[in-house]
Amino acid sequence: MPNRNQKGALLLALFSPFKPELKYWKGDLFGGLTIGVVALPLALAFGVSSGLEDGAKAGLYGSIILGFIAAIFGGTKPQVSGPTGPQTVVAAGFIATSPHPELIFVVVLLSGLLQITFGVLRLGHYVRYIPRPVISGFLTGIGVIIVMLQIQPMFGVDPEPGALQSLLGLPVAVANANSHALGLGLLTVVLVYLLPRISKGIPAALVALLVATTISEWMGLQVEKIGTLPTGLPSFSLMVPPIEYLPQVFVAAITLSILGALDSLLGSVVVDQITNTRHDSDKELVGQGMGNALCGVFGGLPGAGATMRTLLNIRVGGRTGLSGVIHALVLLIILLFLADYAALIPLSVLAGILVTVGFGIIDYEAMRLVPKSPRPDQIVLILVLTVTVLVDLITAVQFGFMLATLLFLQNLSDRELTRSGTLTPMVLSETPESQALADRVQVIQAEGAIFFGTSEAFVEAFDDDSPELRGIIIRMSRVLVIDQTGAFALQEFVNRMKRRNVAVILSGLPEAPTEVLRNLGVIPNVIPEESVYPLLSDAVEGLSRQIASTEEEALIPQPYLPKVGG
Numbered sequence: 001m002p003n004r005n006q007k008g009a010l011l012l013a014l015f016s017p018f019k020p021e022l023k024y025w026k027g028d029l030f031g032g033l034t035i036g037v038v039a040l041p042l043a044l045a046f047g048v049s050s051g052l053e054d055g056a057k058a059g060l061y062g063s064i065i066l067g068f069i070a071a072i073f074g075g076t077k078p079q080v081s082g083p084t085g086p087q088t089v090v091a092a093g094f095i096a097t098s099p100h101p102e103l104i105f106v107v108v109l110l111s112g113l114l115q116i117t118f119g120v121l122r123l124g125h126y127v128r129y130i131p132r133p134v135i136s137g138f139l140t141g142i143g144v145i146i147v148m149l150q151i152q153p154m155f156g157v158d159p160e161p162g163a164l165q166s167l168l169g170l171p172v173a174v175a176n177a178n179s180h181a182l183g184l185g186l187l188t189v190v191l192v193y194l195l196p197r198i199s200k201g202i203p204a205a206l207v208a209l210l211v212a213t214t215i216s217e218w219m220g221l222q223v224e225k226i227g228t229l230p231t232g233l234p235s236f237s238l239m240v241p242p243i244e245y246l247p248q249v250f251v252a253a254i255t256l257s258i259l260g261a262l263d264s265l266l267g268s269v270v271v272d273q274i275t276n277t278r279h280d281s282d283k284e285l286v287g288q289g290m291g292n293a294l295c296g297v298f299g300g301l302p303g304a305g306a307t308m309r310t311l312l313n314i315r316v317g318g319r320t321g322l323s324g325v326i327h328a329l330v331l332l333i334i335l336l337f338l339a340d341y342a343a344l345i346p347l348s349v350l351a352g353i354l355v356t357v358g359f360g361i362i363d364y365e366a367m368r369l370v371p372k373s374p375r376p377d378q379i380v381l382i383l384v385l386t387v388t389v390l391v392d393l394i395t396a397v398q399f400g401f402m403l404a405t406l407l408f409l410q411n412l413s414d415r416e417l418t419r420s421g422t423l424t425p426m427v428l429s430e431t432p433e434s435q436a437l438a439d440r441v442q443v444i445q446a447e448g449a450i451f452f453g454t455s456e457a458f459v460e461a462f463d464d465d466s467p468e469l470r471g472i473i474i475r476m477s478r479v480l481v482i483d484q485t486g487a488f489a490l491q492e493f494v495n496r497m498k499r500r501n502v503a504v505i506l507s508g509l510p511e512a513p514t515e516v517l518r519n520l521g522v523i524p525n526v527i528p529e530e531s532v533y534p535l536l537s538d539a540v541e542g543l544s545r546q547i548a549s550t551e552e553e554a555l556i557p558q559p560y561l562p563k564v565g566g
Helices: 004-014 022-049 055-073 083-095 101-120 126-131 132-149 163-168 170-175 179-198 204-221 245-274 281-299 307-315 321-337 349-361 364-368 375-391 392-417 434-436 455-459 482-497 511-519 536-551
Strands: 418-421 441-450 470-480 502-507
Touching: 004 101, 022 055, 022 083, 022 204, 022 281, 022 321, 022 349, 055 281, 055 321, 083 101, 083 132, 083 245, 083 349, 083 392, 101 245, 101 536, 126 281, 132 163, 132 349, 132 392, 163 170, 163 375, 170 364, 179 204, 179 349, 179 536, 204 349, 245 307, 245 349, 245 392, 281 392, 281 434, 375 392, 470 482, 470 511, 470 536, 482 502, 482 511, 502 536
Parallel strands: 441 470, 470 502
Antiparallel strands: 418 441
């Protein structure tokens, strides 16, 4: 256990700001300027889609505050943070169902504090244990939700609160469509996909926003717009939640904190692969938590590490947290001095941008490989995707993780124990005595892990009630782990065999399982020391002695036993 000085050093490391690396300043400057401009339409779009009355302002505040704080205190150098699809979907769900939508900022504050706690407890590295099908189904479901939620705004119709309601309301949206809004939305989608084919350096979302907004103003199109944006710096504003709403607030905060951690750390892994660096997962969680907590205090939307913006930042030269800081300052300048122009942006244009974001989140590779994947992976991915869209995100992640674990345990339990049959000629010499023993002994090969998921298989491992059976050898050399349930299952099996006067011998038992069996008293109380052998040939020799002692005959001449592994 770390001493007080070590704990203090750990906390200092987790909460220390980044140190500027001036050799990258040009790339960071260009990256920050580029991402600041690109993040503007996304911040506005996520803000408006949240359902808040001042959603656009909240989106900008979230991008500025989280982008600035996470860049300084985070553990992934070029990561750019701000409102993201998963976070916005959860926030929008809470806002749509809560009698007090302003409580979302309490939720954001608590989610940030939880993320800081995750980092301090050093839980960041556990993200690697989430199965890939769960992540793929979850991300694909989020992409589907974002697209479904933007159907009605694209048609110029007031949006429904949920993804399924939006899909069911599609006929009404088509019947009442505003052709001007739909045209601008479709133009935005086309430009976002077309412009990168012309030049990778074009900030497609920003250009699409400028072109579509200019056309709307020039032609005087009758479409709904963002409207007046408040200017100036954010002010402290936090509502104390009534006690009856605390359960709803805490559930939403837990959801946001987990999704934000997952979103950010998965992005950090991608950054490592591209830049050949190593991020600090726990420090990243602390930085994201600090940023989100301040977003809650000052009325900003929650967010996380934004993978697409981060990859663009790296592509144009960003390498350190300085690029993230510059990106936040660019957005702040826009908020302070260019808010009147942002008010002219049509909502259908922002919907078009979000539609492309939703399609970009879908894990197409995983979906393409579904028919070729193992059946358990197929089941997990499809069910997680379905639960994400029809229920909610946190239920989908919990359900998917538990289902993936259960299917894995079932698969593991099916493989753990195999009966090898009789002793092989490799072990026994070609003598009548040897063959007499072979006919009266069974060999069980145990592999992998003997634990709560495989204990039943161990208990039922041998169902041959032949009166000729005199001994069983369990080959344990391939057993990596044994837990308490597995140890007592082995004990039950040995006792059952003893009642039938059948000797049980262990062969090749590794060190870790041996220690567990000794600590629990299975060895030597149930399985004597003389019944545990390092090699299979030694086990055969020991078993022959045990049988000989009870029947007063030696069944195996010792000189003919070659030494073979456990």
